[in-house]
Amino acid sequence: MLDNLQLLFVWAPIINLQVILDGIFVGAVFALSAYGLALVWGVMNIKNLAQGDFVIMGGYLALSLHYLGIPLPLILIIVVALMFVFGWGIYILIIRRIIDQDMFVSLLATFGLSLLLQQVLNLFYGPEVQTIDMKMGAYDAFDYMVSIPYSKVLSLILAAIITICVVIFMKRSRMGQAIRATAQDPRAARVLGIDTDRVYAFTFAFNAALCGAAGVLVSIIWVIQPFYGITYSVRSFAIVTAAGLGNLPGVISAAFGIGLFEKYTGMILGTAYEVAAPVAILLIVLIIRQISMKRNRQPVR
Amino acid sequence: MFLKYAVGAGTALAISIVGVTGPALAKVEGDTITLGSALSFTGKYATNGIHTQRGYDFAVDRINSTGGVKVGGKSYKLTVKYYDDESTPARGAQLAERLIQQDGVDFMLGPYSSGMTKAIAPVSEKFGVPMIEAEGASRSLFTQGYKYLFAVLSTTDLYLPGSVHFAADQKKSIGKSPSDTKVAMAFEGDPFSMDIRAGLVDLIKEYGMKIIIDDQLPADLSDMSTTLTKVKALKPDILIVSGHSKGAATAARQIDEMKINVPIIAMTHCESAKVHEKFPNASTGFLCPTQWVPDIDKKDPMFGTAAQWNADFIKAYPEYSSVPYQSAQASAAVYVWKEAFEAANSFDKDTVRDAIAGVEMETFYGDVKFGPDGNNIAKPMFLRQIGADGSYNLVGSFADLAYPRNVKY
Numbered sequence: 001m002l003d004n005l006q007l008l009f010v011w012a013p014i015i016n017l018q019v020i021l022d023g024i025f026v027g028a029v030f031a032l033s034a035y036g037l038a039l040v041w042g043v044m045n046i047k048n049l050a051q052g053d054f055v056i057m058g059g060y061l062a063l064s065l066h067y068l069g070i071p072l073p074l075i076l077i078i079v080v081a082l083m084f085v086f087g088w089g090i091y092i093l094i095i096r097r098i099i100d101q102d103m104f105v106s107l108l109a110t111f112g113l114s115l116l117l118q119q120v121l122n123l124f125y126g127p128e129v130q131t132i133d134m135k136m137g138a139y140d141a142f143d144y145m146v147s148i149p150y151s152k153v154l155s156l157i158l159a160a161i162i163t164i165c166v167v168i169f170m171k172r173s174r175m176g177q178a179i180r181a182t183a184q185d186p187r188a189a190r191v192l193g194i195d196t197d198r199v200y201a202f203t204f205a206f207n208a209a210l211c212g213a214a215g216v217l218v219s220i221i222w223v224i225q226p227f228y229g230i231t232y233s234v235r236s237f238a239i240v241t242a243a244g245l246g247n248l249p250g251v252i253s254a255a256f257g258i259g260l261f262e263k264y265t266g267m268i269l270g271t272a273y274e275v276a277a278p279v280a281i282l283l284i285v286l287i288i289r290q291i292s293m294k295r296n297r298q299p300v301r
Numbered sequence: 302m303f304l305k306y307a308v309g310a311g312t313a314l315a316i317s318i319v320g321v322t323g324p325a326l327a328k329v330e331g332d333t334i335t336l337g338s339a340l341s342f343t344g345k346y347a348t349n350g351i352h353t354q355r356g357y358d359f360a361v362d363r364i365n366s367t368g369g370v371k372v373g374g375k376s377y378k379l380t381v382k383y384y385d386d387e388s389t390p391a392r393g394a395q396l397a398e399r400l401i402q403q404d405g406v407d408f409m410l411g412p413y414s415s416g417m418t419k420a421i422a423p424v425s426e427k428f429g430v431p432m433i434e435a436e437g438a439s440r441s442l443f444t445q446g447y448k449y450l451f452a453v454l455s456t457t458d459l460y461l462p463g464s465v466h467f468a469a470d471q472k473k474s475i476g477k478s479p480s481d482t483k484v485a486m487a488f489e490g491d492p493f494s495m496d497i498r499a500g501l502v503d504l505i506k507e508y509g510m511k512i513i514i515d516d517q518l519p520a521d522l523s524d525m526s527t528t529l530t531k532v533k534a535l536k537p538d539i540l541i542v543s544g545h546s547k548g549a550a551t552a553a554r555q556i557d558e559m560k561i562n563v564p565i566i567a568m569t570h571c572e573s574a575k576v577h578e579k580f581p582n583a584s585t586g587f588l589c590p591t592q593w594v595p596d597i598d599k600k601d602p603m604f605g606t607a608a609q610w611n612a613d614f615i616k617a618y619p620e621y622s623s624v625p626y627q628s629a630q631a632s633a634a635v636y637v638w639k640e641a642f643e644a645a646n647s648f649d650k651d652t653v654r655d656a657i658a659g660v661e662m663e664t665f666y667g668d669v670k671f672g673p674d675g676n677n678i679a680k681p682m683f684l685r686q687i688g689a690d691g692s693y694n695l696v697g698s699f700a701d702l703a704y705p706r707n708v709k710y
Contacts, residue, residue: 122347127348128348128546128547128574270516
């Protein structure tokens with residue numbers, strides 16, 4: 001550990017740049033699935049444990065489309081559309097029935113969904129890890145000490161575009177306003193003529209679509225495997241807990257924060273602890289909140 | 302209240318049925334010897350579980366079609382009773398118990414993977430049922446004092462030492478001491494990979510080499526860029542990675558992406574992760590351990606030479622372009638059963654167990670001779686280096702090694 005600290009700050013400080021960049025690249029992907037979770041949690045009080053499996057499912061859909069020779073931007077659009085439809089279907093089949101039940105029902109139902117998705121993906125795609133190799137190469141700086149894969153840059157740009165679209169959509173569109181209204185007070189929203197059932201369905205489908213987009217990015221920058229979903233669920237929960245519900249700027253900054261924290265933990269303590277890092281953050285945040293703050297739900301902005 | 306009684310009665314009935322049907326399906330019936338195996342046909346080990354099953358089936362067919370197993374002047378046919386353990390150790394242990402207690406199986410073939418074998422071995426041991434396994438290499442399986450467990454394959458401590466010897470030889474060849482070697486290691490935290498690591502650390506200490514990176518990889522590994530960033534900064538002489546197929550795939554992908562230029566890179570599971578196909582450039586020069594290669598000079602009267610077994614197996618299963626060693630060792634395990642039965646000339650579990658312990662034979666898979674712990678001590682491990690064209694080339698000594706890795710990013 002001491003060696004690693006020395007390496008970071010004495011021997012080769014330039015690799016801090018690599019660590020920070022990696023943190024930003026992964027944070028951008030986390031932000032998407034975390035914002036989806038914040039939405040369904042804030043709007044309909046569903047804690048979706050299948051969040052990570054939606055991400056992985058998006059990744060596998062992208063993989064299938066990639067093998068068909070479809071270019072990446074089109075893959076992204078198709079996956080988002082497919083996942084939206086899938087999310088809507090899951091809402092009608094499962095989520096609608098558990099929306100007014102207590103927390104454990106939503107946890108159990110979505111946990112079941114998560115197991116089901118893992119096994120179905122395993123059945124179709126097998127347990128080997130897979131990846132979309134974009135063969136885009138990398139930019140090298142500082143005598144090969146820092147390398148920036150173009151695929152990661154591309155994924156950062158795509159994530160930024162998606163985020164901007166989401167912000168505009170939530171602020172400007174009729175549905176975005178209805179979602180925010182429903183999050184604030186579902187009864188009042190109903191009184192004012194908003195079909196909250198439709199809003200719920202849309203929100204859940206929208207979440208699935210965001211996860212699908214995150215999955216596409218994961219499949220081009222990392223590797224996917226049917227059972228990897230849980231790590232994305234954990235990260236999403238950690239980010240949402242740290243940022244608060246429905247707080248998009250909060251979610252984005254928490255996502256980048258966790259990305260960086262993960263990478264520095266991995267650098268200093270070893271890669272195995274990278275996965276533990278968000279859980280540690282989750283614990284710390286919960287303890288601090290428990291001590292100092294009263295829980296208050298924030299409106300979706 | 303009624304329900305309680307009903308359940309109780311039902312359970313009692315179920316137990317009595319089991320009690321009645323159990324012995325009826327005995328291990329040797331008429332002219333058939335039934336071997337039992339819980340294998341992974343679904344779940345995360347499914348791919349290799351099926352490689353294993355095909356190896357077993359191929360050998361069973363060959364033995365049956367060439368006169369079967371001769372015990373007491375009578376010829377017996379082999380058959381294998383399979384259950385799907387769903388790649389879950391707890392399920393594997395249940396199924397082993399079921400094979401032994403309900404199906405009356407007295408002779409077992411192993412499951413796939415060290416983890417599954419670890420779950421099943423205590424069960425077969427408890428019932429005194431001999432098990433010949435072909436897919437559990439973990440050294441720790443053979444330090445438990447099991448009497449009924451035998452493995453035809455080499456144990457994990459033999460997987461990668463060759464690569465460390467090469468690194469030492471390289472230093473010697475340029476007139477330096479092997480202790481100047483800087484070693485970077487990244488291993489998953491599971492028993493299998495940790496065993497491999499333990500086997501290496503002793504050797505590295507013996508040489509007095511310096512371990513500059515020693516990272517543990519998580520089970521759900523999708524990113525090891527932090528480890529590789531350190532590798533880039535510290536420039537080790539050798540990088541050793543082990544984390545099953547997912548570790549190999551992730552490592553190869555990121556070695557490619559980050560243009561890692563370590564002169565010797567050794568990792569397990571190159572073949573099963575297909576790194577030579579998926580990352581043909583970066584994987585050039587990787588050193589990969591293997592239990593068996595078709596070009597070794599070994600043969601037996603049943604399957605012929607290693608190359609012949611390979612050709613016949615591909616004839617039986619044309620979907621393979623190159624045969625995984627998992628299938629070869631599975632066939633070897635069945636062959637050892639035949640030899641053991643014939644040597645014991647009996648179906649008594651303990652007589653057969655002693656016969657297995659005394660087996661000493663040459664097979665297409667290599668020599669088989671079990672040490673006191675039950676592992677095969679006669680067969681070496683092999684190291685192969687991936688060539689620029691994606692071929693795997695046997696490396697016997699440092700002179701055969703393409704050094705440094707001939708890779709251009």
